[in-house]
Amino acid sequence: MSSSSEKVLVGCIGGSGLYNLDNLTPVKTIEVDTPWGKPSSPITISTLPSGDQIAFIARHGIGHHISPSEVPARANIAALKHIGVQAIVAFSAVGSLREEIAPGDFIIPSQIIDRTKGIRQETYFRGIGVVGHTMFGDPFSTQLNEFVSPRVEKILSEIQGGPVKLHQNKTVVCMEGPAFSTRAESLMYRLWGGDIINMSVIPEAKLAKEAEIDYTLICTSTDYDAWRTGFPPVTVEEVVKTLHTNAGNSKAVAAGLLQDVHDVVAAGNVLTEAKGSMRFSTITSPDAQNEEGKKKLAFILPYFS
Numbered sequence: 001m002s003s004s005s006e007k008v009l010v011g012c013i014g015g016s017g018l019y020n021l022d023n024l025t026p027v028k029t030i031e032v033d034t035p036w037g038k039p040s041s042p043i044t045i046s047t048l049p050s051g052d053q054i055a056f057i058a059r060h061g062i063g064h065h066i067s068p069s070e071v072p073a074r075a076n077i078a079a080l081k082h083i084g085v086q087a088i089v090a091f092s093a094v095g096s097l098r099e100e101i102a103p104g105d106f107i108i109p110s111q112i113i114d115r116t117k118g119i120r121q122e123t124y125f126r127g128i129g130v131v132g133h134t135m136f137g138d139p140f141s142t143q144l145n146e147f148v149s150p151r152v153e154k155i156l157s158e159i160q161g162g163p164v165k166l167h168q169n170k171t172v173v174c175m176e177g178p179a180f181s182t183r184a185e186s187l188m189y190r191l192w193g194g195d196i197i198n199m200s201v202i203p204e205a206k207l208a209k210e211a212e213i214d215y216t217l218i219c220t221s222t223d224y225d226a227w228r229t230g231f232p233p234v235t236v237e238e239v240v241k242t243l244h245t246n247a248g249n250s251k252a253v254a255a256g257l258l259q260d261v262h263d264v265v266a267a268g269n270v271l272t273e274a275k276g277s278m279r280f281s282t283i284t285s286p287d288a289q290n291e292e293g294k295k296k297l298a299f300i301l302p303y304f305s
């Protein structure tokens with residue numbers, strides 16, 4: 001446990017069912033305006049028992065009024081980066097494409113198949129006169145995934161009402177929604193190698209890469225989507241059945257994990273890949289970079305100022 005500091009190094013994004021971390025101690029909410037608009041919700045700053053602070057955003061807004069295609073992901077990621085966040089632990093409710101991933105299980109994916117439809121604002125590098133191509137072969141922070149996985153596994157093995165199973169190194173399909181998949185699509189995703197499905201990891205993970213933030217996604221399974229013959233396809237009613245238990249378990253995981261994540265970020269010698277990575281992804285020569293575009297980028301990447 002570290003000594004308390006004022007810096008907010010770690011952000012948490014809550015998904016369906018996870019609209020607050022009320023098992024931590026909230027100290028204030030802050031409104032951050034970004035060049036890409038306002039985040040989904042005010043940012044709640046809470047303290048961990050050590051006194052260290054973490055930042056929380058509800059992806060769909062408090063009360064869940066923002067549909068997956070309309071989440072202001074650029075503002076969410078930019079606001080967190082701007083207040084100092086270097087690592088994000090995000091949560092997501094997902095459907096299972098595999099028999100062995102049961103409702104209630106946790107999953108930490110390592111790969112993504114993007115099935116969004118091009119209607120989301122998925123990059124900071126468009127229309128600004130600065131061209132950047134981020135590395136996305138490993139869409140999550142491999143270093144942060146490696147750091148959190150054993151810790152989440154331990155927390156889930158000891159959790160009240162548990163143990164709860166953790167699956168690692170899985171592939172998440174991100175669909176556009178808001179309607180759920182057809183049976184044919186669900187079967188196709190299985191053939192493609194998809195293990196779980198949601199509507200939110202794209203563009204969140206991509207934008208975190210562009211903002212040089214280590215990003216990991218902790219998923220909770222709520223249903224078997226639409227691929228199982230002889231069973232009805234997923235409905236919101238079915239998702240909601242496990243959402244409450246999953247949210248409780250996610251809060252316990254967050255409480256048990258975030259101090260360690262804060263400490264490893266503060267140590268500065270383990271999560272080494274993200275910082276400075278976009279310097280090498282920008283192909284526009286410095287003298288050709290648009291000044292207004294650079295100003296916008298400097299909100300998240302100060303070396304553009």
Ligand SMILES: CSC[C@H]1O[C@H](OP(=O)(O)O)[C@H](O)[C@@H]1O
Nearest residue numbers: 015016068092093198199200239
């Ligand atoms: C309520 S079912 C579909 C909805 O749930 C997931 O949300 P989140 O990833 O924010 O937990 C999924 O991505 C869809 O947005």
Ligand SMILES: Nc1ncnc2[nH]cnc12
Nearest residue numbers: 093094095197198199225
């Ligand atoms: N079956 C499903 N498809 C897409 N997103 C989901 N979130 C939870 N269950 C889902």
